[in-house]
Structures are given as C-alpha cells and as structure tokens.
Amino acid sequence: MDQLRYDPPGPPEYPCCGHLNKSFKCRKLTMRDIKEFHENFYSTRAKNSQDAFIIKHVKVTSAKRPRPKKKLTSTKKVSTNYYIRVSGTEKFCIRVCQQTFVNVLQVSRKRIQNLARKFLNTGRMPVDKRGGARPNPLYDKKKAAIKRKRPLLKHS
Template sequence: MADNNKKLLPDTQNRARKRSFQPQEWKREKAKVARYSPKSLPEFPKCGHRESNGPFLCWHLTMNDMKEFHRSFYSSKKKADQDAFLLSYCSGSTPARKRSRGRAASKPKAVSLTYKVRQQDGKAVQVCREAFLGILGVKKDRILRLVKKFINTGTAPKENRGGDRVMGKNDDKKVCMKTFIESLRCTESHYCRSDSPHRVYLPCDLNIKKLWNVYNEQAKPDQKVKQCYFRKYFNRKYNVGFGTPQTDLCSTCLQYKEKIRRCTDPKEKRSFITNHRVHTLEAKSFFAFLKQNSDEVVNISFDCQKNLPLPKLPD
C-alpha cells in the first residue's frame, strides 16, 4: 500500500463523492436573475424639459450618458445592489407644506423625491421623474417604497426573501465533524486512471453509518448530528471510498515513490529521483524486448491480480 498513515483532507478539485450544489442552474435562481435584468433599452426623455431656467436638466443628457447610467445600474442582478444604486441617486424629504389638492379623498404627499443621473464626466444632474424612470426602466412605486424605508429607518432595506435561514446555526457542528473526519487515516489509490488520483480509501470494515455512530459517541450533546446530516457533509466535502484498491504495482517503484515523498534532503531526493527514472527506463526496455517476436522463444504471461491456490510445481 502507499501510505497507511495519510491524513484525510477535504476535496479541493470538485471531485467529492457527491457533486456540489450549483444554485446558478436552479429554475428559481434563474427567475430571480431575470427579474432584475433589463427589459428594454434606455428611453430618451420625452418630458419636454428643454433649455430653460428650471431645476431639471434633462436636455443636458446624451444617449451615451443614459446608456452608461443604464449599464451601471444593471451591472449587478441583485436587488440589494440595485437598491443601493437607486438610493445614491434618489433622495427624499418630507414636504415643508402639505396642501390639499382639492379632492376630499386624496391624501397629502408623504415624500418629496429628487432624481439625479450621472453623466460620463462624473457630474450628476437633476432630472424629472419621467426621465429617470425611462432611463432605468423601473417603476415609481419601487423607488417610493425604498426611499420611505430609508427615511424611516436610516438604512437600506434588506432582502428577506429566500436565503439560508440556518447558515450560522451549525458552524460548531461542522467544525467538530471536520476535526473528526480528518483525524482518520486513509490509503491512496494506486489506480492510474484520470478520474481517480484524488480519491482515497478507508478500511473496508467501515461505512458512513459506523463513522456517524463513532462521532456521536465522542461528541458533546450540543454537537451531535443526525445521520442524514453527517452523510451529506461527508459526501459533499470528501472524496473517500471504503475498501482496498486492487491493482498490480511494482514494489521497487512504490519504494522509490515513498522515499521521494518523505525525503527532506535535496541532494538525497535527487538521487532517489534519478534511481527511480533509471528503474523505469529499464522496465520499459524489458517490456519492449518481450514484444519482439521470435520462432525460438515462447512468451507466457501470468495475471497475478488474484492469486489462487495451485499444486506445487517445479516451475
């Protein structure tokens, strides 16, 4: 065997026993990204604010300004990032005077909003609501709710929909499971296939259920976990099999590999590498010699992967 005292480490090559989650491929996540993606191109202001002495400078904007402002807003498809962007260019205040509009059922204006758009030179100019909403393609109610929440609490609203509700509750249990699993000693695989160099093996008399029982016996009451939780963590974090990998391996090659791995002296390590290289070349030349056909020589090959009891023979 290779190294029976090899420490078990977490898989870092995305080759665990079970594939890791890919939330970006979930239907729900794709719908969330589409919800906060642009639905149309920015519209040129049709508000009629041209060169005048008023506060709105919609006529200062060019198509490149609106395109760049639109791109900056949708550079992130997360609602929290877009809300922070809106708050940086929308400000609200309580009206100084609350005047009735002449309708008995109408309510006075709760918030007075100011909209600004950043130009390519970095300067922000004030625009009207129609121009601002047309450039970004958002609804006025979204901005109004956002600004009201900011005025009342002083902070930007958080996204409360979805998410992991128990993310931090099991951190201590994960640390304890990680310490327990990595205290086990495993054996490397001798297979030379491309899909198995990162897989390691535990003894064949073990399985996940037995490991879970051992973990719960030595864990504190508040650190014990269910079998399904332990199995999920073990399968997602580690590439471990149970059993002894069967293969034919040259004992001399194995000896040199272990010496190279354990050696700390650079000079001695180079010597081991050179000897291993010479041994490999000799083996290749020997097998090349066996491939030569001759009428005077008979080649007999024995497969000793599984040895069976045979009667004693002279040869």
C-alpha cells in the same frame, strides 16, 4: 429565476419630456449619459445592489407642505429629487424629472417611491426580506410522526 427579474427589459429610452428649465435639465442628457447610467444600474442583477444604486442617485426629504387631499392618508409625506450621473465624471449629476429617471432605469415608479419612503423613515438602506426558512408550528406533529414512521391519526 430571481436573476431574470432584475435583468434590463430593453435599451434605455431618451427622455421625451423636454425639460430644460431651472429645476430639471432632462434635455441636457446625451444618449451616452443615459446608456452608461443604465448599464451601471444593470451591471449587477442583485436587488439589494440595484436598490442601493437608486438610493445613491435620489435625494429624499420629508415634504415641507404635505398638501392634504380629501382623505388624511393620501397626504404627501416624501419629497424626492432624481439625479443622473454624467458619463466621464465622478461627481457631476444632472437633476431630472421622475419620468425621465423611471424611463432610463426602466423600473416602476412604485419601486422607487417605496425605497425612498423606507429610507426616509428608517435612515437605512431597505433590505430584501423575501425567501429564507419559514418555521411553522402547525406541522410539528406531522413532522414528528413522519420521523417516528408512525401514521398520524386525523382528528375530526
């Protein structure tokens, strides 16, 4: 079931933003670049590997101007730049806007932003902490009674 969660929901989308300026070069991407980048991301269905791929293609820095709004908690703390590798090269990447990056990988903005924030705060790759044993001392008496094969009396 967990593997299905990280399968591609469909083919990648070509960017509809049309950026081709000093900052973003979304229109320079070819459909081959997009398809290869998408396939590389979904080549593994493990969440930690996909997160590492995202962190590898994202540059995260603390915001130079946090721009506080009405509430202090809504200030911008992380600045993120997104890059897509050009097919056929190892080092050449094109900087794209957030919407293009999200559309190509078909992941949520929230997933990328949370990864970027955690990576900036800790300096390490975030690890998935779901699953595993959850020892609960509330049921120790019940477990011991079952092992002794004696019924447990309820206290009212």
